[in-house]
Amino acid sequence: MVYLTRLEHFNAAHKLYNPNWSLEKNEAMFGKCANENWHGHNYDLFVTIKGQVNEDTGFLFDVKKLSELIKIHVLEKLDHKNLNMDVDFMQGKMCSTENLAKAIWQQLQPHLPAEVLLHCIKLYETPRIYVEYFGE
Numbered sequence: 480m481v482y483l484t485r486l487e488h489f490n491a492a493h494k495l496y497n498p499n500w501s502l503e504k505n506e507a508m509f510g511k512c513a514n515e516n517w518h519g520h521n522y523d524l525f526v527t528i529k530g531q532v533n534e535d536t537g538f539l540f541d542v543k544k545l546s547e548l549i550k551i552h553v554l555e556k557l558d559h560k561n562l563n564m565d566v567d568f569m570q571g572k573m574c575s576t577e578n579l580a581k582a583i584w585q586q587l588q589p590h591l592p593a594e595v596l597l598h599c600i601k602l603y604e605t606p607r608i609y610v611e612y613f614g615e
């Protein structure tokens with residue numbers, strides 16, 4: 480089994496706000512990210528796939544094709560967007576790094592060829608905060 484990773488990048492805005500809570504409770508939980516405090520992040524997205532190496536190509540999967548799939552199914556929906564307002568697959572969800580990583584998996588996984596398994600979505604919200612999601 481070989482693991483292959485492609486790093487992509489996008490910028491997006493969000494706020495952390497639970498509409499079922501008071502402003503005070505949101506502020507207490509989410510601090511400077513809460514309520515009307517819209518702010519942006521430079522996200523780094525690591526997509527890791529796994530599988531067997533093809534003897535003819537030496538590739539698990541052409542990483543340029545992987546990049547293209549990520550662009551079409553993930554980045555075009557997220558880059559320079561407001562996660563809370565513009566992104567259909569984040570509607571009704573808290574726009575945390577955890578939920579975004581899980582949603583990216585759900586967006587991408589159905590578009591990978593059968594012989595390629597998605598192993599991990601690793602998403603950096605800041606250089607010091609990241610989430611890894613393994614699809615479970």
Ligand SMILES: Nc1nc2c(c(=O)[nH]1)N=C([C@H](O)[C@H](O)COP(=O)(O)OP(=O)(O)OP(=O)(O)O)CN2
Pocket residue numbers: 495512574575576577604605606607608
């Ligand atoms: N479990 C989670 N906790 C937090 C998340 C998250 O997605 N999951 N997100 C945030 C905020 O989005 C916040 O904007 C993080 O940015 P920041 O405070 O700038 O984070 P850093 O720790 O990298 O910056 P410092 O300056 O070092 O504090 C908060 N929590």
